[in-house]
Amino acid sequence: MRIxxxxxxxxxxxxxAVNEGITALELMLLGKDGSNLGVMGTGxxxxxxxxxxLDLVEINPITTPPVAKLIDFGQFRYNQEKEARLQKAHQxxxxxxxxxxxxxxxxxxxxxxxxxxxxxxxxxxxxxxxMLLRGREMQQVGRAIEMIxxxxxxxxxxxxxxxxxxxxxxxxxxxxxxxxx
Numbered sequence: 555m556r557i558x559x560x561x562x563x564x565x566x567x568x569x570x571a572v573n574e575g576i577t578a579l580e581l582m583l584l585g586k587d588g589s590n591l592g593v594m595g596t597g598x599x600x601x602x603x604x605x606x607x608l609d610l611v612e613i614n615p616i617t618t619p620p621v622a623k624l625i626d627f628g629q630f631r632y633n634q635e636k637e638a639r640l641q642k643a644h645q646x647x648x649x650x651x652x653x654x655x656x657x658x659x660x661x662x663x664x665x666x667x668x669x670x671x672x673x674x675x676x677x678x679x680x681x682x683x684x685m686l687l688r689g690r691e692m693q694q695v696g697r698a699i700e701m702i703x704x705x706x707x708x709x710x711x712x713x714x715x716x717x718x719x720x721x722x723x724x725x726x727x728x729x730x731x732x733x734x735x
Contacts, residue, residue, distance in 0.1 A: 571612040572627050573600060578612070581622040593619055650680045650731060655705060657691050657698060664705070671709050675734040680718055681709075685728045698728045706732055 583591040603610040609627035651674040719731040
């Protein structure tokens, strides 16, 4: 199987305008508890934030007037990063795991491969059943396709599956991809 070394794309972090970084002249101001304090000038809102020992953070710069909130920015940023980490921890990336069989495989080895495919499917991954044909085996493509179909039928008896990719011949390989339904 080929190993992929692709780099994961990082999502750009949302930049907030804080305190003196706010360029709008007037703001719709929200209090620490989320209550509406009304529309006021940026200077007055900044002075109010300093009196309370908080930061003035522009939450929604698109609206007219922009919405700003009185919050502790360090705590706000920490809570957002914590929430992002939790979301990342709860997601599962589906992988395609490979199971390689051959025309000359023994019954016991086939059983081991079947258990391996079941383990992959039960973990929530897809299984790619692959058969390499070498030399004179290239003339036995029909037998190879039939063998993969029988293998998948045996797996289907234990765990209900769906075909992600039907049995195909690609060069000297015969492959199929299945997933748990």
